[in-house]
Amino acid sequence: MKARYGMVIDLDRCTGCGSCMMACAAENNVPSLPQASARTGLTPMLVRRVSNGGEGTARREVFIPIMCMHCEHDTPCVKVCPQQAVEVDKATGIVMQMPQRCLGCRYCMTACPYHARYFNWWDPSWPTGMEKSLNPGVAVRMRGVVEKCNLCHARLHSAQAKAAAAGRREIDSADYVPACVESCPTAAIRFGNLADQNDPAAQEARSPEAFRLLARIGTEPKVYYKSKEAWVRALAESNSGPPSVIERAEAHNG
């Protein structure tokens, strides 16, 4: 059966604690390089702090976890990669980045509107001995290649191996839960198979409070967000963004 893995992130539940970022980085052997900055670091899962632009008590804030949106249709990065280092997996719908095939041209990074792709600007390295704490299921990426969220593919691997050892064809969905989902202390991230109508995630994705970032670009991202606050839902559209942005724009125009 063909799965379409995706997520629904309830922003009303996200307290911006950063557990998902930590769990993601640890699971995927992301190096902690002192020379990296906010613009050159690797954060496959990144929680953005966004305000409504208000001041004092009028101020509202929301935390938005940003990772690869696993676009389903006309996937920007897949289309541009010159040597098929990215593909949408037929069986799972996961947008797969292949560091070993990548030549580091970074064309995919310019193509991604979510800035969810990261380049390995440095050789990976850890303090002496710390390589013993690396996750054996995930290969360390070399310098000069692009990487991003592969939906904790190592966990899918072990789920498949486990299923095979038990003589099952299908994996047990309990065995495949991405690190960020598992780590969330408020269970704000719901992960599931969007192709399965009965899947709780698929149902939440259909709720009127659900939305997707930049949906109008038409790439059909499989990561949904959810909020009961209108101003948050408005963030989906670029130009109806936080007042701050709009004000700047209008100030310039008139």
Added chain:
Amino acid sequence: MKISRRDLLVWSAGAAAGLIVTPVPWKLLDDTSIWSQNWPWIPQPVRGPIEVKQTSCTLCPKGCGMKVKMAAGWPVGVAGLGSHPISRGALCPLGFGVHQLNWHPQRLRFVRHGSQISSWNDAGAAFAKACNEGPVVVIEGYPGRAASSVLETFSQKQNGSYRVVLGSETRALEAYEAWSGVPTSSLAYDLESAKTIVSFGAPLLDGWGTPGQFTRLWAERAAGKTNPQLRLIQLEATLSRTAARAWQWTSIPVGSESGLAAGVARVLLEERLVAAHGPMPSLTLAEAAAQTGLSTEVLRDLARTIASQTPAVAIASDDNPAVAALNVVLGSVGARGGIVRRSKRTQHYISADAELPSARALLVDASVPWDFVPKTNAEVFRFAAWDGGSSKADWLLPSPGFLEETNDIPSTPTSAIETYAVSPALTKAPHEVQSAAQFLCSLDPTFTTAEKIIHSRCEELFRARIGALQAQERTPVAKFDSAQKIDEQLSKGAIWTGGPGIPGFKCVLKEWPSVNPSDSENSSTIWPAPVLPPLATKLYRESSLREASEMRNA
């Protein structure tokens, strides 16, 4: 014959033509690209069988349940343990990187005396000498463990004193001890049954208490609901993480918490919104309004809202008698959904903040947060696994890091449910490290080691036959036929769960505590280590998640 330039050209043309039809260019092309995919200088993870062990985190007194992924004997990943009754599968953000802490560049690997490297023998000798010359004060930050009782009995034997550094959450409960006689360390919040929680700047959604304990509760009963079963009212100067998600956020100037508490209490009493449990605050409503910068009407509304959905409990971010008094007025002390006491009665601890007696030596356990600086001129023996720099210690003694020694985890502060767990040494410690308890036992062989104490505690459990062990499934203690079995289960990561918190103890408040407007500095969690997991340091630097000011020890 003479070889002309032309010959050379022709020859090389031939060679070139030939080389094309040999494997040379093609194989080299292939191999160099493969080489670039496996550069020898890229660090490789360990190979070996993977097994997942259950345990509890010992880095702070909250003792969250943990699943630790081990490969070839090394921890290679951690996750929350869903079956843990308190943490319920959650960890603090830092928790997900703790398995890297043992490799932190600032890991202490040598005994340090002043600035130069020394040895355990010298440290032992110096300490023994000090013990003979005068009383020794022992300070620790994680009371109730087997190791703690080693430290405590030692300090008694030395007719010294045993002091404890308590977390802000526990300090917030200190006021009740005086009014009810129940020791602070056995007081806790019964949040599970609370309907309204009034937080006076307590970071409830940002590491307060055991991370999972409240966040899970909030997620189930409050998050994103317009009319939640559990109302979280945040009274805080700035739009903190908790304020950002609270059901209601009221901004008040820093330090005006006591005034606000008094104001709210006055309204509650004046308007008979609650059955009077306590005295009328001296502060008038107008004064309260002036202090908090809110209108009297806002204060009235706040009080009404609080009273409209009970049980309601007020939580201070730190020791704050006024907020405690508000709870008395609300009648939530010793009541369900308010402040309750744990079934097991623990003793009274003397806080390390209190004036230290004149001592010859001071032994500071690794569980004491690094930034705690004792005001003393005694000789300081500081145990720590990581070096935070600029320590006030004369002796810096390397102690075991994460999962490197067997420890036990007593009930966590703020949680009403009684628990007991053991975190066995899953990975081998560097040979040169020693915990304070081990150090003391090595000095005096007559001492009972922490391991022995843990076992005797298992026997207590076995004899008491109360509660149940939560492993894969729940087994009542009564079902076990030997203490040994309990010990085994615990060291496999099972958690003993006792009864829930007990309400119905008397709490008498004669007059309203004097309001001191200069209180409240938020320290969200006790993180004893002076360093953060390298990944946390990285992520704080590479994202706008937390401001630099929020970054502790990083």
Added chain:
Amino acid sequence: MSRTTLTFGFGLAMALLVGWVAFPRALYTQKQQPLEFRHKTHAEKSGVAECNECHAVREDGAFAGIPSMEKCATCHSERIGESKAEAVLVDNFIKPGHETPWLVYARQPANVWFSHAIHLKRAALACTECHSTYGESDQVRAYEVNRISGYSRDIWGHSISRLRRAPHEGMKMSDCEDCHARRNVEVGCLGCHE
């Protein structure tokens, strides 16, 4: 024949010689295994019949690979026979409890994910499909490693041209792809990569 043709031919011949004879020798270097081991003898003497009696798949689906020293110690706790290899095994490895640093012929690089569980249980492939009849071998052959890529030579296969190679020769990605194509099993990149 003109001088031009001769010089050209000379260059051509030299290139061919270097490319087909000297280069392959220079590219690979040989390493000796730390121990002598005879699959054949173990099959005959100790009655080990199935590969998975020593090379088993764990229940979590991971492959145990080469058995640990404990396994060997069950029989070789003390010397059996007087051979030098036996002495080395018992004295250098079993007694001090060191694992043998075998050089694994079929070791893929870290970025490859291969599940024996899936290939053995789901696809029901025989070990010999990839490992040929090495399980019946009577000695450990030398381990050849590519000086540039650091791979075992078994990955590329022994034939440098890869043109005329034995059915089980070669464990390059293309070999995996061929087999998958033959059995029309479709997997994405990360189906086999980490």
Added chain:
Amino acid sequence: MASGALTDSSLTDRKWIARGEERTSLPRFLLWLTPWAALLAVGVYAAGLCLDFGLNQTNMDNRFAFGLWIFLDLGVIALGAGAFFTGFLVYILKRAELKPILNTAVVVGFICYSGAVAILMIDVGQPLRAWFTFWHPNTHSMLTEVTFCISCYLLVLCLEYIPILLRNRQLRKLPSFLVFEHQLHKLVPVLAGVGTLLSFFHQGSLGGLYGVLRGRPFAFRDGVFIWPSTFFLFILSAIATGPSFLMLVAATVEKVTRRRLMPADLFRRLGFISGLLLAIYVAAKSIDTLIWLNFTSPSAGFAPWQYYTHKPFGTPILFTEIVLFGLLPAFLLTYRKTAARRAWLLSAAALACAGVLLNRFVLTVQTLAVPTLAFDEFLQYTPSWQEVASFSGVIAYGVIVYSLSYRYLPLFTPAKGESNHVSGN
């Protein structure tokens, strides 16, 4: 024979310079080369740093994944378009009067393309695996099209360069080379055809490179057939400015060597071609911009005014690109009165070149600077010295190659060998 020339060339390289050509003395020539050689050396060093330590040597980051180098690549390839276009005019459209500029065109083209490819090799994170594009090509990717066409066209340029090379006085002496050259010469019209085809595609694909970026509505354009409009705009702008650039090069050479190398009317003719095409380009570009502002961008949920709210990328940049660097030069180049004045002609050509460069800059750098998500911030980027150094290294390389070619090869002398230079001082 030639070895003789080698021995005494320590004093003079007269024997290597074509008969009847006057060139400055060897020492003066070397003196002229020294600063450029130094610059090239620095460039090579910087490039070495990038290859050895990786791209952390640059100031690029995850948002500015493309930087100065991509701008350079697109820029020089646009300017190098003169090569294929002149070839096209001469051999396909049989405009023989353009012959004198042809060799320069080829050399300039060769320099631009080899330079661009060299920079690309530094710009990618894993040069050793760059060949994967040929082995596992993704046929849907514009970059694949670009890679194939550029590498093939570079080959073509080499083949076009060789005959010029072989017309060196000494090399001519080798009989087999002479034969080879004549064979190649027969081939040149074919090469011109092939080159035209290849260039048409890669110039277009370079435009497509950004036009297809659905995720970057600032760059995304609706398609004409299977290509976004930028595909055709790039071809147009390239062939429009190619001749202008050749004029500038020729003029500079004349200034440096204090010689008249080309008949003045050839300048005017080149200018006219350039101006005419530029006019067409400006018209097309304006229409495209209007469509984009009113339909393409809004339909993706992006109000066009957003793009121009960020200093320094305000609307002025759009005006400059289309009017100042487009319409104006087009007029100056085509209007008889201004075209007659060399000064006007050349400054107009310069404006045109500036225009195409600005266009490439806007599409590469501004596209990345403009936020996409509602809560993105506008970012800025300044190249590191390594980037600038390798950039200028390429320019130095160009100057050196051209100087050598000019000195030792009869660049401005048509094949017949009649010298067409009015002897200066």
